[in-house]
Amino acid sequence: MKRNLYAAVLLVLVCAVVIASSRFVTSATDQTRQQVQMAYQAALNGDFDIARNAYRSAADQCRQNSRLLYLMVRRSLLDEINESLALLSNYAQADNMADLGVETSRVTEQLDQLQDSFLAVF
Amino acid sequence: MLSSITRTCVIYIVAIAALRLMGKRQIGELQPSELVTTFLISNVASICIEEPELPLLSSLLPILLLCALEILNSTAAWYLPPFARLLFGKPVTVIRNGHIDEDALRHLRITPNDLAESMRGAGVFTPEDVAWGVIEPSGSLSVAMRPEKGEDAPLLPLLIDRHIYTDNLKALNRDEDWLNAYLTHSRLRRRDVLALLANEQRTLLIPKQTAPGNRQA
Numbered sequence: 592m593k594r595n596l597y598a599a600v601l602l603v604l605v606c607a608v609v610i611a612s613s614r615f616v617t618s619a620t621d622q623t624r625q626q627v628q629m630a631y632q633a634a635l636n637g638d639f640d641i642a643r644n645a646y647r648s649a650a651d652q653c654r655q656n657s658r659l660l661y662l663m664v665r666r667s668l669l670d671e672i673n674e675s676l677a678l679l680s681n682y683a684q685a686d687n688m689a690d691l692g693v694e695t696s697r698v699t700e701q702l703d704q705l706q707d708s709f710l711a712v713f
Numbered sequence: 714m715l716s717s718i719t720r721t722c723v724i725y726i727v728a729i730a731a732l733r734l735m736g737k738r739q740i741g742e743l744q745p746s747e748l749v750t751t752f753l754i755s756n757v758a759s760i761c762i763e764e765p766e767l768p769l770l771s772s773l774l775p776i777l778l779l780c781a782l783e784i785l786n787s788t789a790a791w792y793l794p795p796f797a798r799l800l801f802g803k804p805v806t807v808i809r810n811g812h813i814d815e816d817a818l819r820h821l822r823i824t825p826n827d828l829a830e831s832m833r834g835a836g837v838f839t840p841e842d843v844a845w846g847v848i849e850p851s852g853s854l855s856v857a858m859r860p861e862k863g864e865d866a867p868l869l870p871l872l873i874d875r876h877i878y879t880d881n882l883k884a885l886n887r888d889e890d891w892l893n894a895y896l897t898h899s900r901l902r903r904r905d906v907l908a909l910l911a912n913e914q915r916t917l918l919i920p921k922q923t924a925p926g927n928r929q930a
Contacts, residue, residue, distance in 0.1 A: 594734065594784045594788075595784065595785070595788050597734055597781075597784065598780075598781040598782075598784035598785050598788075599781075601734075601777050601778075601780060601781035601784075602778075602781045602785075604777065605774055605777050605778050605781070608770065608774060609774065612770060661768065661769075662768050662769045662770050663768050663770050663771075664768055665766055665767065665768065666765070666766050666768075667766060
């Protein structure tokens, strides 16, 4: 029966897309999280230029990944993360370390939420 | 705005492909499970179009998954007649030789008005003309008319794909022993029979292609 073949192909396709999507979401969020953590570490070490560049790079990378991530997760979650990332480089200054810490934690939490929104079973 | 247009086009194409893949042309021919699948697919598709906030994959994947599950479900029903009966239900006789079975109507929760309406839809205006009237699992009424003078009585199904129509056997004054003896005489088992139909005068046996001998009575 040809239709059984189509059904099997569809199931395989669905599984493949789910697996590939979950890997992409995980790798994209992990990458952004790492970049943000490294940038914050640089700020803690007093290397504010490096920190600002790293934050901008993380924001650009996340925006690029968002083009594909929009297919997989809620748009509002991604928009929030992109907004937060866009602000971080402005906080990377010697007299703004408290705010930088708060915003970095916020971004990290938002990335966790994004991952959970895709990977949650129920 | 552009994303709404894109999503509408994508979901439209995928929904049509999914419904086409399931192999039904008219909604009136759908079994209950297929009707449910069709509604689910249309709801998921419309939610995706109305909510640009939702990711596209969260609609595409359920549509494809529903389509695949429906195909596999119908395949299982083909190979497992008991599963098919569980999933689709079985026809219920409501009219026999002009007499309406009120117990059957009560069991089906069909009012006499509903039955009369279905009869009119089938071109029947009095139950007296009906030899066998059955409510199909889809809810529609099928009728076999009483023969005119000189005509043969309609052939009633006795055995279709391992399902025995015990009420038709009784109506023809036969029973399962007769059925077993007939099949033994024909050198067939129940699972080898595609359909066995009969009236008072003759019996029509249609074996499956895989049956040994592949004989007709």
